[in-house]
Amino acid sequence: MFDYLIVGAGLAGSTLAERLASEKNAKVLVVDRRSHVAGNAYDCYDDSGVLVHRYGAHLFHTNDREVYLYLSQFTDWHHYIHRVLSWVDGQQLPFPINLDTLNQLYGLSLTEETMKLFLDERAEAQEIKNSENVIVGQVGKELYEKFFANYTRKQWGLSAAELEPEVCARIPVRFNRDSRYFTDVYQGMPKQGYSRMIERMLQHPNIKLMLQTDFTEIRHLIPYKQLIYTGPIDEYFNYAYGRLPYRSLRFEFETLAQESFQPACVVNYPNEFDFTRILEMKHATGQKCEVTTIVREYPVAEGEPYYPVPAKKNRELYQRYAEEAAKMDKVYFVGRLAQYRYLNMDQVVREALDLFARLRSQDITRRI
Numbered sequence: 518m519f520d521y522l523i524v525g526a527g528l529a530g531s532t533l534a535e536r537l538a539s540e541k542n543a544k545v546l547v548v549d550r551r552s553h554v555a556g557n558a559y560d561c562y563d564d565s566g567v568l569v570h571r572y573g574a575h576l577f578h579t580n581d582r583e584v585y586l587y588l589s590q591f592t593d594w595h596h597y598i599h600r601v602l603s604w605v606d607g608q609q610l611p612f613p614i615n616l617d618t619l620n621q622l623y624g625l626s627l628t629e630e631t632m633k634l635f636l637d638e639r640a641e642a643q644e645i646k647n648s649e650n651v652i653v654g655q656v657g658k659e660l661y662e663k664f665f666a667n668y669t670r671k672q673w674g675l676s677a678a679e680l681e682p683e684v685c686a687r688i689p690v691r692f693n694r695d696s697r698y699f700t701d702v703y704q705g706m707p708k709q710g711y712s713r714m715i716e717r718m719l720q721h722p723n724i725k726l727m728l729q730t731d732f733t734e735i736r737h738l739i740p741y742k743q744l745i746y747t748g749p750i751d752e753y754f755n756y757a758y759g760r761l762p763y764r765s766l767r768f769e770f771e772t773l774a775q776e777s778f779q780p781a782c783v784v785n786y787p788n789e790f791d792f793t794r795i796l797e798m799k800h801a802t803g804q805k806c807e808v809t810t811i812v813r814e815y816p817v818a819e820g821e822p823y824y825p826v827p828a829k830k831n832r833e834l835y836q837r838y839a840e841e842a843a844k845m846d847k848v849y850f851v852g853r854l855a856q857y858r859y860l861n862m863d864q865v866v867r868e869a870l871d872l873f874a875r876l877r878s879q880d881i882t883r884r885i
């Protein structure tokens with residue numbers, strides 16, 4: 518009998534499998550319905566030999582030293598600082614908006630001080646009820662229209678005025694020339710990729726891995742003592758209260774016979790096109806080769822569950838499932854799908870490490 522059945526070989530499931538097997542000598546079975554490990558962080562070499570991310574660009578960044586050190590046991594890091602450009606009025610401009618963005622866009626030579634005055638004149642003070650209020654309150658209507666309005670509408674299928682303030686509040690405005698997308702202390706990419714890192718996490722004699730296996734197929738066949746579930750929480754409860762809505766993405770991959778296509782890993786296209794952005798992972802992975810693969814991202818309503826739709830009614834629906842989950846004995850829900858939250862990779866690893874600490878302390882209490 519397995520001590521733990523873990524559903525999902527993404528970062529949440531793999532972190533728990535590794536910790537339980539290594540630290541508690543537990544016998545663990547990990548199942549995933551996909552044909553590969555690493556969940557959405559999965560990367561692989563495409564037919565042209567370019568390392569690509571199948572489920573969207575994954576850039577690692579964290580301020581959590583313990584998480585960084587934990588993952589560093591399974592990978593070396595390629596040093597990479599993520600930067601994003603935004604195609605606005607025929608120019609590729611630094612994003613989030615900073616001093617250089619405004620100077621290039623308007624042909625000005627603002628300083629840190631005068632940028633503040635420039636934006637003060639444009640920002641429209643307002644009560645913050647939605648994401649549009651957040652941005653217009655910071656930079657005014659014109660910059661909102663140029664950088665945010667259409668991007669947000671494409672991304673969510675909703676206008677910024679229909680989205681909760683938190684969605685756009687995450688994006689800062691910088692009164693200096695700092696063009697980093699993330700400001701976290703630790704930033705980089707696993708040197709041989711995420712899949713390799715996660716394969717190493719799962720390489721423990723106590724861990725058995727079954728791919729292309731759905732939990733529902735084996736839940737009554739394979740004996741186990743405790744369950745860790747990282748799949749969609751509504752699916753676990755057979756959609757008893759209805760489906761939790763997600764926004765999805767369609768990826769259009771294209772390999773080009775040239776070394777590089779664009780000057781940064783991500784270029785946003787807020788306005789002219791149906792896609793929201795073009796990714797070129799070579800900038801992030803540091804891979805050197807004569808060809809490159811780019812990916813156009815098209816937000817869509819149906820498909821793989823990517824982004825929980827940030828609306829009050831969805832949070833309330835999730836809450837009903839969370840209440841059911843809390844009543845369960847020896848079943849633990851962790852990860853982005855089980856918690857119906859957009860979580861970065863470091864947050865998922867943090868939650869998995871915290872759950873492991875709780876499981877270990879329960880065990881110690883039981884023995885006492």
Ligand code: FDA
Pocket residue numbers: 524525526527528529530548549550551555556557558572573574575576577578730731732733747748749766823824851852853854860861862863865
């Ligand atoms: P994840 O989805 O990775 O794994 C869950 C696994 O469970 C899947 O493999 C699934 O197949 C399996 N599963 C589900 N139900 C099952 C069932 N019934 N039976 C068997 N298996 C089942 N974060 C970050 O830090 N930097 C970044 O740049 C990005 N970029 C990014 C881009 C996009 C487009 C998205 C949507 C997300 C990001 N993220 C990110 C977030 C990142 O993807 C996320 O933090 C982790 O993938 C979460 O890991 P989990 O293990 O929770 O889920």
